[in-house]
Amino acid sequence: MNHDTYADAYIKGILDEVKTVAMVGASANNVRPSYFVLKYLLSKGYEVWPINPGQAGKEILGQKVYASLDELPAVPDMIDIFRNSEAAGAIVDEVIASGKLPKVIWMQLTVRHDEAAARAEAAGIKMVMDRCPKIEYGRLSGEIGWAGVNSRTLSSKRPALKSGFQHRGLSGKKES
Amino acid sequence: MSENIPGFSTLAIHAGAAPDPSTGARATPIYQTTSFVFDDVDHAASLFGLQAFGNIYTRITNPTTAVLEERVAALEGGTAALATASGHSAQLLCFHSLMQPGDNIVAANKLYGGSINQLKHSFKSFGWGVKWADPADMSSFEAAIDDSTRAIFIESLANPGGIVVDIEAIAKIAKAKGVPLVVDNTMATPYLCRPIEHGADIVLHSLTKFMGGHGNSMGGIIVDGGSFDWSASGNYPLLSQPRPEYQGIVLHETFGNFAFAIACRVLGLRDLGPAISPFNAFMILTGIETLPLRMQRHSDNAKKVALHLAAHDKVKWVSYAALPEDKHHDLQQKYMPKGAGAVFTFGVEGGYDAGVALVSKVELFSHLANIGDTRSLIIHPASTTHRQLSDEQKTAAGAGPDVVRISVGLEDVDDIIADLDQALAG
Numbered sequence: 001m002n003h004d005t006y007a008d009a010y011i012k013g014i015l016d017e018v019k020t021v022a023m024v025g026a027s028a029n030n031v032r033p034s035y036f037v038l039k040y041l042l043s044k045g046y047e048v049w050p051i052n053p054g055q056a057g058k059e060i061l062g063q064k065v066y067a068s069l070d071e072l073p074a075v076p077d078m079i080d081i082f083r084n085s086e087a088a089g090a091i092v093d094e095v096i097a098s099g100k101l102p103k104v105i106w107m108q109l110t111v112r113h114d115e116a117a118a119r120a121e122a123a124g125i126k127m128v129m130d131r132c133p134k135i136e137y138g139r140l141s142g143e144i145g146w147a148g149v150n151s152r153t154l155s156s157k158r159p160a161l162k163s164g165f166q167h168r169g170l171s172g173k174k175e176s
Numbered sequence: 177m178s179e180n181i182p183g184f185s186t187l188a189i190h191a192g193a194a195p196d197p198s199t200g201a202r203a204t205p206i207y208q209t210t211s212f213v214f215d216d217v218d219h220a221a222s223l224f225g226l227q228a229f230g231n232i233y234t235r236i237t238n239p240t241t242a243v244l245e246e247r248v249a250a251l252e253g254g255t256a257a258l259a260t261a262s263g264h265s266a267q268l269l270c271f272h273s274l275m276q277p278g279d280n281i282v283a284a285n286k287l288y289g290g291s292i293n294q295l296k297h298s299f300k301s302f303g304w305g306v307k308w309a310d311p312a313d314m315s316s317f318e319a320a321i322d323d324s325t326r327a328i329f330i331e332s333l334a335n336p337g338g339i340v341v342d343i344e345a346i347a348k349i350a351k352a353k354g355v356p357l358v359v360d361n362t363m364a365t366p367y368l369c370r371p372i373e374h375g376a377d378i379v380l381h382s383l384t385k386f387m388g389g390h391g392n393s394m395g396g397i398i399v400d401g402g403s404f405d406w407s408a409s410g411n412y413p414l415l416s417q418p419r420p421e422y423q424g425i426v427l428h429e430t431f432g433n434f435a436f437a438i439a440c441r442v443l444g445l446r447d448l449g450p451a452i453s454p455f456n457a458f459m460i461l462t463g464i465e466t467l468p469l470r471m472q473r474h475s476d477n478a479k480k481v482a483l484h485l486a487a488h489d490k491v492k493w494v495s496y497a498a499l500p501e502d503k504h505h506d507l508q509q510k511y512m513p514k515g516a517g518a519v520f521t522f523g524v525e526g527g528y529d530a531g532v533a534l535v536s537k538v539e540l541f542s543h544l545a546n547i548g549d550t551r552s553l554i555i556h557p558a559s560t561t562h563r564q565l566s567d568e569q570k571t572a573a574g575a576g577p578d579v580v581r582i583s584v585g586l587e588d589v590d591d592i593i594a595d596l597d598q599a600l601a602g
Contacts, residue, residue, distance in 0.1 A: 031418075157195070
């Protein structure tokens, strides 16, 4: 498929479907983007498994850190990659070779490997590249508009609220 | 974006404004509050650390103002926006995010007089220099740019002369030099011209004028085009370097293509403080809903008035880009084909005294120093805004003794013309 642009429905479908996320390159440093995204996804109810060999056995935000994808307790619904494009491509090929296939492989902003993506799609894995799940969730829930960001969405429906004063969910989905 | 992009009029009404989730209010509520309650300590920490989206304090974000910001970002085709107390403070925050002491701005010498004052005098105190270039001569921009240039600043439709600037030609120079192009789009509005589509990296507005449109509320805005690579050089440390204000966060890598708008907010607006009031944001939002209708009528009325004055025996000349013989007509047809806006200048027979007589005798036009109201406005610069200049300086600034500027309003055009006729009849 075309990876220059994604339909909102495609991204929203992924964010609705996924429950568990393995985050390759999760950081314990609280000013790094991967820490931000990990914290945000936890706040939205996802189960996140940080992967970082340098932090293996420790915890980030209360979550046990794993050294590699092989050590995870189960096959994650999504693998979110915070590595450069070349390393991300190699990870995709390792995942395909392992036979333990997630529903989705997501590469962060600036990370893109079209050839590896085509191989993943041939294996039945949905791909998202050069995007951030925090930004996409914030955009589709409307939260990102609080920072003056153009969500590129219009709606005459009431936004979905999650718990607390300032947490939104994805519209059309029942939230607790 | 792969989905159908809504049309301009649809965005002018809906962008950024879903129903209020707490009450179902369909119009955007005025959140007239200074502060917002945290869910808990961790939520507060996330907000202060920029780790979560949300509201802390109205100097930084406010839900009413946020709708205005998203609305204007959508209309300009930008990634994000930051609203401010006035157009002048939008310029201040924009350049604060771009400039260090010793840096300079290359600016068109045809700008709103207030902007010339700000760049030439006030910014000097910050150690920010300005080098002037002539929008009629592209080589003057190239020649003015040096190693310390951090921005190029132009107006799409320059106030007051009705000068249409060749945005694409200047954007090309900016790109080749690795410097962002900042365009003040106040006089045109995104209805007539969308500078980002022509290569601008940042768009600024005084929302006080045509965007609000009713002469009742001050406001300004910075729109991030999302197009500039802030990390390609070391010249934009507020965006590309770890920031001590936030424990070492790097804004460009964290916020990607809307990092400039975030930098203007979390470093500029947070620390310098010129926040727009939520009430003004609401008034301007309401004005924007009818922007397409108003700007078309402003432009249509102005063209009729300009044609009438061009044939008037008490009028020496008319400078308005929509007139076929005007020297900016070809650029107007390219950059703002729907119209040339509401504002233009003309010269009265009889010079200074005739100009003073005209502004004294009008009954429908209001004699004041503003543009972009529903009402028709008139000013004689030589006796007011440019009074302190010598005759030579007045002429150089486009404010010679015979020059009158009008901002044509939304009244019936026959009444607008009749008022000018009776005042010119003397």
